[in-house]
Amino acid sequence: MRILWLKTELLHPLDKGGKIRTYHMLRGLRERAHVTYLTLADGSAVQDARRSASEYCDELHVVPFSPPVKGTAAYYAALLGNLASRLPYAVARYRSPAMSAAITHAVRDREIDLVVCDFLVSAINFPADLGVPAVLFQHNVEAAIWARHVQVARSSMMRAYMAEQWRRMRAFEQRQCQRFDHVIAVSEADSDAFRVEYGVTRVSAIPTGVDVDFFRPSATTKPASAEIIFVGSMDWLPNIDAVAWFVTDILPLVRRQISDASLTIVGRDPAPTVRELAARVPGVAVTGTVPDVRPYLERAALVVVPLRVGGGTRLKIFEAMAMEKAVVSTQIGAEGLPVKKRGRAPASGRPSVVRFRGGRPSAERRDARRLGQAAAARVRRDFGWAAVTKQFTALCERVARADCP
Numbered sequence: 001m002r003i004l005w006l007k008t009e010l011l012h013p014l015d016k017g018g019k020i021r022t023y024h025m026l027r028g029l030r031e032r033a034h035v036t037y038l039t040l041a042d043g044s045a046v047q048d049a050r051r052s053a054s055e056y057c058d059e060l061h062v063v064p065f066s067p068p069v070k071g072t073a074a075y076y077a078a079l080l081g082n083l084a085s086r087l088p089y090a091v092a093r094y095r096s097p098a099m100s101a102a103i104t105h106a107v108r109d110r111e112i113d114l115v116v117c118d119f120l121v122s123a124i125n126f127p128a129d130l131g132v133p134a135v136l137f138q139h140n141v142e143a144a145i146w147a148r149h150v151q152v153a154r155s156s157m158m159r160a161y162m163a164e165q166w167r168r169m170r171a172f173e174q175r176q177c178q179r180f181d182h183v184i185a186v187s188e189a190d191s192d193a194f195r196v197e198y199g200v201t202r203v204s205a206i207p208t209g210v211d212v213d214f215f216r217p218s219a220t221t222k223p224a225s226a227e228i229i230f231v232g233s234m235d236w237l238p239n240i241d242a243v244a245w246f247v248t249d250i251l252p253l254v255r256r257q258i259s260d261a262s263l264t265i266v267g268r269d270p271a272p273t274v275r276e277l278a279a280r281v282p283g284v285a286v287t288g289t290v291p292d293v294r295p296y297l298e299r300a301a302l303v304v305v306p307l308r309v310g311g312g313t314r315l316k317i318f319e320a321m322a323m324e325k326a327v328v329s330t331q332i333g334a335e336g337l338p339v340k341k342r343g344r345a346p347a348s349g350r351p352s353v354v355r356f357r358g359g360r361p362s363a364e365r366r367d368a369r370r371l372g373q374a375a376a377a378r379v380r381r382d383f384g385w386a387a388v389t390k391q392f393t394a395l396c397e398r399v400a401r402a403d404c405p
Contacts, residue, residue, distance in 0.1 A: 001400055003029060004112045006103065006122045007039040008065075008094050010049040011056060015268045015289065016233045017315040018139050021186070022118055024209060025137075026056035028389020029396065034058050038106055040065040040099055061106065063099045088146070088168040091124050099125040107132055114400040123176040133399050136180040141193045143170035145238065148309040148332070152241055174198040182399045184392070189335055204395055208315055208337065209388035212380045214294075215322035221298040226261045228254075229300035231293050231316045234270035234286070238309035242333070246306040247277050247284055263304075266296045297323040302368065305333035318383060321375035326368040 005026065011019045029035055037057035042065045053060040068074035082089040106112065107130050115134040117123050120142050126134070146166035153159035177183050177194055183203040185191040191205040230246070232239040243265050254261045262283040265274060270286050278286040290296065297303065303320040307330055317337055320327050327334075 001033040001113045001397060002111060003033045003035050003396065004103070004106050004110070004115045005035055005037045005057065006115065006117045006126065007037065008119065008121055010039060010041055010045040010053060010062075012049040012052040013046055016236075018119065020315055021139060021208065022137075023056055024211070024385040025389055025392050028385065029393050030056070030058065032393055032397070036061065036106060036110060036112070038099075038102055039063070040094065040096060042067060059110075061102065063096060063102050065094075065096055065099070067093050086168060087124070087172060088165045090142075090165070090169070091121050091172055094121045095124050100127050103127055104130070114396055116396065117180065120173055120176060123180075126176075128179075133181045133402060135182045135184055135396065135399055136176060137184045138177070138190065138194070139186055141173070141185075141190050141197075143173050143197075144193065145309060146170075149237065152245075152308050170197075177203075181402075182395075184395065187335070187337070206392045206395065207383060207388055208318060209383050209385040210315065210318035210322050210379050212322055212384040215297075215319050217298055217324050218294075221295065223301045224262075224299050225301065226258050227299060227301050228261060228263045229266060229296055229303050230263065230305070231266045231297065231303070231320070234265065234267040234274050234288075238307055239267065240271050240274055241309050242305070242307045243274060243277065245308055246304060247281055250306060251281070251284075264296060264300075266290055266293055293319070294323065297325055300325060303327045305329035307333035318379050321372070321379045324369075324372035324376040326371040327375070 007022070009019075011023050014020050014023055026035055026037070035057045036059040037053060038061045041062045050060060050062070068078045078093065079089060082092055085092055087095075103115075103125065104127050107115065112132050115126075115130065115132055116137055117126050117134060118137045119139055120136070123136060143166060146162060146169045149162040150159055150166055153162050174197070177198045177200045181202060183191075183194055183200055185194060185203060185205045186208055188205045191203045194200040194203045230239075230243055232242070234240065234243075243263075247263065251261065251263060260283075262285070264285045264287065265277070266287045268289040270288055275286055278284045287296070297320055300320075303316075303325045305314055305317055305327060307314070309332070314329075314333060314337070317327055317329065317334060
């Protein structure tokens with residue numbers, strides 16, 4: 001089978017959940033298929049990103065791309081110009097006639113059996129009538145993310161802007177889901193949303209996975225007594241909102257009962273508002289990019305996922321579980337994953353974070369250890385990447401044969 005995989009970026013460094021998921025799916029696919037990876041590239045990838053592509057594809061083709069840099073005059077001009085468009089800006093910024101032409105040429109010249117469009121934004125350049133089966137790989141229900149941005153917006157102007165972007169995203173997402181031969185979701189909840197909200201009938205769910213060999217505790221690091229860890233890309237709006245909300249609304253509740261509770265925010269490219277949290281609130285630290293998240297996870301008394309905005313599934317939860325860590329999450333943070341433990345609403349006055357204090361031997365620490373060990377056993381048994389990518393590959397083969405309802 002020959003697959004053409006469409007993307008808007010090179011994968012290295014593997015510093016985002018979407019990149020990690022794509023990387024492992026492609027490595028699994030290559031065991032049974034020849035993969036041509038066709039992507040936009042704006043020059044921001046690390047120096048060896050192209051060379052590292054040999055880890056996940058057989059052929060790499062890059063289309064140069066120069067979107068306006070965030071914060072510049074060109075960026076704000078593009079935002080202003082987008083007001084007259086029916087497309088959400090998050091999609092419109094990736095429009096590239098050169099990419100559309102490259103897709104057409106690749107299908108024509110390489111006898112492609114299946115095209116996989118990775119993430120909704122890639123679909124903006126997907127030509128009509130290619131004459132080859134095509135899959136849309138949806139890591140999120142994108143419109144749901146924007147709907148949640150509306151709910152948490154702090155000003156009426158921002159709420160109005162987010163609401164308009166949500167309406168555009170919902171319309172675009174519905175059109176794209178219906179034009180592909182099959183949609184792959186990352187959870188049953190997402191696949192149900194595509195069916196109910198968009199009327200999509202050809203949709204399947206492939207679960208999130210985790211590298212169960214890489215994410216294992218070393219047994220050389222003891223958890224800190226009261227260190228809470230959050231891991232995530234800190235230039236992504238839902239993560240920015242999550243840590244700001246946790247520091248402002250939840251951490252004070254925790255400190256009423258655990259006075260020395262601290263929070264370490266681990267993740268690439270922290271936005272100024274995130275760095276400001278560390279400057280303003282004692283006991284809050286921001287690391288920025290780290291070469292390995294495992295030491296931070298291993299020393300954590302607890303891992304939190306306080307998302308109020310988001311979609312898809314969080315790889316960070318499975319990674320923490322594989323490291324034998326108790327995880328406290330909001331409902332949104334853990335949605336789509338087969339987990340039962342969730343954080344209580346802050347209105348309770350005693351967040352579940354308090355239950356899992358590390359440090360000295362205690363019933364709470366033993367509870368956290370038991371929960372972490374059970375979580376690790378579950379992900380190692382059911383959600384290693386080998387099992388997940390086997391499902392993904394089998395589904396791609398069925399779509400390519402037109403043998404998938």
